[in-house]
Amino acid sequence: EIVMTQSPATLSVSPGERATLSCRASQSVSSNLAWYQQKPGQAPRLLIYGASTRATGIPARFSGSGSGTEFTLTISSLQSEDFAVYYCQQYNNWPPGYTFGLGTKLEIK
Amino acid sequence: EVQLVESGGGLVQPGGSLRLSCAASGFTFSSYEMTWVRQAPGKGLEWVSYISSSGHTIYYADSVKGRFTISRDNAKNSLYLQMNSLRAEDTAVYYCARLGGYCTSTSCYYYFDYWGQGTLVTVSS
Numbered sequence: 613e614i615v616m617t618q619s620p621a622t623l624s625v626s627p628g629e630r631a632t633l634s635c636r637a638s639q640s641v642s643s644n645l646a647w648y649q650q651k652p653g654q655a656p657r658l659l660i661y662g663a664s665t666r667a668t669g670i671p672a673r674f675s676g677s678g679s680g681t682e683f684t685l686t687i688s689s690l691q692s693e694d695f696a697v698y699y700c701q702q703y704n705n706w707p708p709g710y711t712f713g714l715g716t717k718l719e720i721k
Numbered sequence: 722e723v724q725l726v727e728s729g730g731g732l733v734q735p736g737g738s739l740r741l742s743c744a745a746s747g748f749t750f751s752s753y754e755m756t757w758v759r760q761a762p763g764k765g766l767e768w769v770s771y772i773s774s775s776g777h778t779i780y781y782a783d784s785v786k787g788r789f790t791i792s793r794d795n796a797k798n799s800l801y802l803q804m805n806s807l808r809a810e811d812t813a814v815y816y817c818a819r820l821g822g823y824c825t826s827t828s829c830y831y832y833f834d835y836w837g838q839g840t841l842v843t844v845s846s
Contacts, residue, residue, distance in 0.1 A: 644830045
């Protein structure tokens with residue numbers, strides 16, 4: 613099973629600043645990597661797929677990069693609504709199953 | 722607008738059963754693979770099960786294999802998860818999600834592009 617490791621577990625950033633979240637796969641997942649945002653009490657929302665393609669309706673301040681085993685989600689200028697938990701997920705090793713990282717909580721500094 | 726609405730969650734005793742439903746609208750349900758994902762309280766996301774658009778191909782996570790059964794009714798635009806022999810560790814919010822992605826000649830690569838709001842399953846005596 614591919615293990616997805618996200619860092620840091622918690623990131624404190626001020627509104628208007630840039631946030632950089634990392635995700636590492638235990639083996640190559642090519643570009644088959646997605647990022648999701650989850651706010652308290654809500655379902656996850658797809659932000660990025662294919663490592664770098666924004667999903668429908670996602671603002672341009674969200675960008676993804678990387679391939680193979682190292683991936684990054686960057687939020688260029690944090691808005692109040694961006695403070696949430698972010699999960700990465702690989703979908704390269706399918707079947708047998710999809711695997712998620714444990715998440716990065718982005719909090720207001 | 723794509724909508725997925727789960728129902729059927731609740732409190733059940735260990736060893737009991739529950740059937741979750743997911744009503745889909747706003748897209749051609751019969752053309753999409755679907756999946757269930759769960760999230761234990763305060764924890765991360767765990768994939769549970771997958772079903773192909775026709776219903777002919779099904780996969781389960783090892784943690785639920787032999788106890789859970791995924792199914793769909795394309796005529797009713799509905800996805801189901803029959804959960805038997807429930808354990809305390811099955812306590813979670815269960816989400817249904819639509820799969821987006823692509824296939825090559827040898828494999829398919831799917832991410833979860835739309836999610837329902839979730840339904841809470843609590844297994845406790």
